[in-house]
Structures are given as structure tokens and as C-alpha cells.
Amino acid sequence: MIENQEELRRRLEESGALQQGHFALSSGLHSGYYMQCALFLRFPGNASFAGKLLADSVRVLKPDFIVSPALGGLIVGHEVARHLCVPFIFCERREGLMQLKRFPHPDSGRFVVVEDVITTGGSSLETARVILSKGKVFWAATACIVDRSDGNACLPEPLISLWNVSFPNYSPEDCPYCKQGIPLTRPGSRNS
Numbered sequence: 001m002i003e004n005q006e007e008l009r010r011r012l013e014e015s016g017a018l019q020q021g022h023f024a025l026s027s028g029l030h031s032g033y034y035m036q037c038a039l040f041l042r043f044p045g046n047a048s049f050a051g052k053l054l055a056d057s058v059r060v061l062k063p064d065f066i067v068s069p070a071l072g073g074l075i076v077g078h079e080v081a082r083h084l085c086v087p088f089i090f091c092e093r094r095e096g097l098m099q100l101k102r103f104p105h106p107d108s109g110r111f112v113v114v115e116d117v118i119t120t121g122g123s124s125l126e127t128a129r130v131i132l133s134k135g136k137v138f139w140a141a142t143a144c145i146v147d148r149s150d151g152n153a154c155l156p157e158p159l160i161s162l163w164n165v166s167f168p169n170y171s172p173e174d175c176p177y178c179k180q181g182i183p184l185t186r187p188g189s190r191n192s
């Protein structure tokens, strides 16, 4: 598992999904790290790598289907389902509410919610609640590539992740990178 974690971290860095430096986040806070999992998942080999590891972790729970919140969970959720040979469905936000728009509501079965990155767990929780609102379904687990919740996700156990990590954020006044005079990068704006 340690080897897998090192391999995951290497792939996150190589794809640009995990960057170190000095970043101004959309929250207004500064950080020495920036993560954008879509950059990792743009390479199908990475999606398959993470999907297989997560599938191996949840197989024992015998899920009948995988459900993900759009957009973040779509690619990795589909990969997990592919490795488990079970169906994949997704919920999406419409006018602020998570909904199951494109699929018949499952009337039975065990499901795992799959996300790319979990920070608060809010989207995963809403997705599970949509599925739990009808039928005799059972929420077996939540699984993600990176758990950034620092143990504070609003999710029941088990929460399975390939990497558990939290990156400290700073207000600009207290930012150690500002004090060192390291140039500030705004991720999302083109800087290359």
C-alpha cells in the first residue's frame, strides 16, 4: 500500500495535479500546495491505476453499483465500476440540488460513492442521500483518490482513500511563503 501511495504521488506530481510552490487559492488563502485532480485524470492510465486500487479496496463490500457526484467523481467512479464489472451512475447538481437525472432510481442493492477528492464530504453525502431516498438500498462505503478532510468529513465510516493528506492554508498576512518572498502563483490562470 505504501508503494501504491508513492506511485500515486509520483503520478499526481508528473501530471501537474499536485504542485508545490506558493499559490493564491480561490478562497483567498495562500498555500504551499495546489491540487487539481482533473490534471491527473486526463491521462486514462492514471484513471485506470487509481480506479483499480479503489476497486480492490471496496470489492470485499460487494457493491452492486457505483455512484458519483458530477463532475469530479465521473472519471474515477466509472473506472472503479469497470474494474468491479458493476454499473456506474451519477448524480448532478441542478439549481443547487443534487439529483439523479439520467438513470432510473435503483430499487435495491449495495452502493459505494466514489469521488476524486474529498474535502468536506458534502457532495458525497448529498449523492448518497439521493440514492437512499427510495428503495431498499444500502450505502456500503465512500471511496476517493485523495482525502483532504483531515478527519473532518461529514461521512459515515468507512471512508476509503488512496492518500490521506492535508495541506495547510494561510491568510496572506500570516503566509510563510509571502514572508520568504516566493513569487505567488494563481492556479487556473495561465502561467506557462
Ligand SMILES: [Zn+2]
Pocket (backbone or CB within 6 Å): 022, 030, 031, 172, 175, 176, 177, 178, 179, 184
Ligand atoms: Zn503567501
